[in-house]
Amino acid sequence: MKGKKVLITGGLGFIGSNLAIKCLELGAEVCILDNLMPDTGANYHNIAGFEEKLEIVEGDIRNSVLMNEIVKEKDIIFNLAAQVSHVLSMENPLLDVDINCKGQIILLEACRMNNPSVKIVYTGTRTQTGSVEGGVIKEIMRDNPSDIYGAGKLASEIYHLIYYKAYGLKTTSLRLTNIYGPRAQIKNPKYGVVNWLIGKAIRGEDLTIFEPGTQLRDILHVDDVVDAMILASEKDEANGEVFLLGSGKGISLIEIANDIVKSVGNGKVRLVPWPPERKNIEVGDAVLDCGKIKEKLGWEAKISFEEGMKRTIEFFEKNLNRYLG
Numbered sequence: 001m002k003g004k005k006v007l008i009t010g011g012l013g014f015i016g017s018n019l020a021i022k023c024l025e026l027g028a029e030v031c032i033l034d035n036l037m038p039d040t041g042a043n044y045h046n047i048a049g050f051e052e053k054l055e056i057v058e059g060d061i062r063n064s065v066l067m068n069e070i071v072k073e074k075d076i077i078f079n080l081a082a083q084v085s086h087v088l089s090m091e092n093p094l095l096d097v098d099i100n101c102k103g104q105i106i107l108l109e110a111c112r113m114n115n116p117s118v119k120i121v122y123t124g125t126r127t128q129t130g131s132v133e134g135g136v137i138k139e140i141m142r143d144n145p146s147d148i149y150g151a152g153k154l155a156s157e158i159y160h161l162i163y164y165k166a167y168g169l170k171t172t173s174l175r176l177t178n179i180y181g182p183r184a185q186i187k188n189p190k191y192g193v194v195n196w197l198i199g200k201a202i203r204g205e206d207l208t209i210f211e212p213g214t215q216l217r218d219i220l221h222v223d224d225v226v227d228a229m230i231l232a233s234e235k236d237e238a239n240g241e242v243f244l245l246g247s248g249k250g251i252s253l254i255e256i257a258n259d260i261v262k263s264v265g266n267g268k269v270r271l272v273p274w275p276p277e278r279k280n281i282e283v284g285d286a287v288l289d290c291g292k293i294k295e296k297l298g299w300e301a302k303i304s305f306e307e308g309m310k311r312t313i314e315f316f317e318k319n320l321n322r323y324l325g
């Protein structure tokens, strides 16, 4: 990373800001591009204390004039900008397609024309696969997303792979599981359920879980994601590849919620019926088989659930006002 010129799209958001700070610590020159999309994790507090060290461009990946300029001379692009809500993707599918499909092609075209040797790490989602029998997700399975968000992320992943095959752009897609950790948005239940539950507990509110609460999730701490993204940016073996990224362990939502209540010492778990708009797009149990990334890149999750929860709760207890305003 030292001396590398890095662009992070969506860099004011949850994962992007954690990644930006890590890249700075490793000696990279970091530029963030973000349009501060409402109701996402975009938040200037995410980069508090690092503002002076970063170049921040408030702009949109759908602006081709801007993209043609901003990709020039970059060594690495971490491409995280996205419409990130499953629910919103069903309420406003055209917005999802505009950002998650058209916006991605604009970025890839800008790279093809202005910086074809750049490395691009894209963040896909394990929900591109949809529901699977037995609940264990592998890269070789047929993709069958349950919502427009999953379909758009899949299309965009395919665009990245096409630009690798057709033009030699060094692209990698990491399909992320449910990510939690410091700097996530905690106001809105439309995405990032674990972070939202932590916020609820800290405020002493009810943590509502859809019945029966036994649905399994694979949750991963953001620092593990950041390590994988940096590794993928450095390794040529990652070019043109898709990797699942998770802890490889299943934990039920009710167990997560109970642990959060216990660790925070506040809040109460309450089971509620599924609202139809959520039930229709629920993917069921999901645990990721991360054997491929372990074998090819040598990555595996290092942060235990207990340690990850401790770090996350400590962060939000200290910074709550910055995340509820």
Ligand SMILES: NC(=O)c1ccc[n+]([C@@H]2O[C@H](COP(=O)([O-])OP(=O)(O)OC[C@H]3O[C@@H](n4cnc5c(N)ncnc54)[C@H](O)[C@@H]3O)[C@@H](O)[C@H]2O)c1
Pocket (backbone or CB within 6 Å): 009, 010, 011, 012, 013, 014, 015, 016, 033, 034, 035, 036, 037, 038, 040, 041, 042, 043, 059, 060, 061, 062, 079, 080, 081, 082, 083, 084, 099, 103, 123, 124, 125, 126, 153, 175, 176, 177, 178, 179, 180, 184, 185, 192
């Ligand atoms: N957090 C998770 O659990 C998770 C799981 C799977 C995949 N992902 C993917 O990881 C990436 C980052 O997610 P996150 O959790 O950090 O979300 P986030 O909402 O915190 O960050 C997304 C950022 O993208 C920005 N953005 C949205 N549209 C943009 C546009 N048109 N131009 C420029 N910036 C734009 C937003 O303003 C926001 O800052 C996304 O691509 C998401 O699909 C996240």
